[in-house]
Structure formats: structure tokens, C-alpha cells
Amino acid sequence: MRVIDTTTAYATVSAGSAQELTLAELADFINQLHRLPTVEQITAQFASLLPRQRDYEAYRLFSAKKYARNLIARSDYAELLMLCWHSGQRTPIHDHGGSVGVVMVIEGSMTETMYEVAPEGHVRPYNTFRWCPGGITGAAVPDIHQLLNLQPPGRDLVTLHCYAPPLTVLNTFSPSSSRRRKWREGSFTGGAGI
Numbered sequence: 001m002r003v004i005d006t007t008t009a010y011a012t013v014s015a016g017s018a019q020e021l022t023l024a025e026l027a028d029f030i031n032q033l034h035r036l037p038t039v040e041q042i043t044a045q046f047a048s049l050l051p052r053q054r055d056y057e058a059y060r061l062f063s064a065k066k067y068a069r070n071l072i073a074r075s076d077y078a079e080l081l082m083l084c085w086h087s088g089q090r091t092p093i094h095d096h097g098g099s100v101g102v103v104m105v106i107e108g109s110m111t112e113t114m115y116e117v118a119p120e121g122h123v124r125p126y127n128t129f130r131w132c133p134g135g136i137t138g139a140a141v142p143d144i145h146q147l148l149n150l151q152p153p154g155r156d157l158v159t160l161h162c163y164a165p166p167l168t169v170l171n172t173f174s175p176s177s178s179r180r181r182k183w184r185e186g187s188f189t190g191g192a193g194i
């Protein structure tokens, strides 16, 4: 399995981005959608965002129990969330139930491990990325991954997420069995879940 540091790759992707979109304008983009956005359209919006802490402070909320999901905007076609992670907090291994997803790192370093289903039914990792602030990772369907804050104790992670359509049902996977669990909206909203 490869471990890929994305610092250099992101410098290429972000070159030339105006980075002048405010978080409120990004929320307007979500609220005013009339159709499902593509991964490329969401990524372009994220790449244009200028993250200022005074703009996102209201959503920069952590939980001691597990990573916190803080809703910024939601429409029929997409949702925008800020996720806040203390060191050691992580998602289960999961897919997105048919939604596309784009994640941007705002503060700290995020680890992302990609999985695939092996012929005998278990999931196996095939890539691990380390994303630094400004790094954007997006995935079309299908995708199975895990997001983690593996920084030393005391180092927090803040990330911005867009899912289209909003997550309502998805699957979680175990590295030690072929069993899948189905998660539904309500079990992973309000600061808990994926």
C-alpha cells in the first residue's frame, strides 16, 4: 500500500485559483442548486474558497466523544458541513450510499485511506493520503474510505465536506469480516456518525 503526501500535488491543483469565495457565498451555492452538482463543480467551488476563521467559527465545534458534524447548509441536492476532529478521532470505513463527496482540509492534517472489496468479500486498503490545509479530495461513486486525525495529541483537524445528494443512507465496512452495516439518516447526524 502506498502512502502519498499530497502537499506537492495540491500546489499544482490550486495554482491560479482566485480564492475569493466566502463561506456564506459557498452556502448560497448549496442553497440555490436546481440540480445535482458534479464532483468537478463542487471541487471548483472549494478551490475558490478563502477560509477565514471568523466566517466559520460558528461551525468550528468539537466533541470529546467523537468527531463532530456541524451543518452549514442543506438543500435537496447537496449539503455542506464542517467536521471537527480531535487527535485520534476517525470515521468507520464507509461508502456514501450513492452520493458524491468532496472534502477540503481547513486546519491540520487529514489522513484518508482508500479501500476496495477483495474477491473474497473483505475490504482491503490500497492507498493512504495525507492532506494538508487547502488540500481537496473528491470521489465519485463508488468509493469506500476512512478519514482520520492521526496527528499527535492536542493537534485538531477541521474539514469542510459537501455531499450530493445529502447523505441519507450508507454502508460501513469491517476490515475483519465481510459484513456490512447500513446506516440511515438520524443515526449519523447531529454530531454522530459518518
Ligand SMILES: [Fe+2]
Pocket: 094, 095, 096, 101, 145
Ligand atoms: Fe466519506
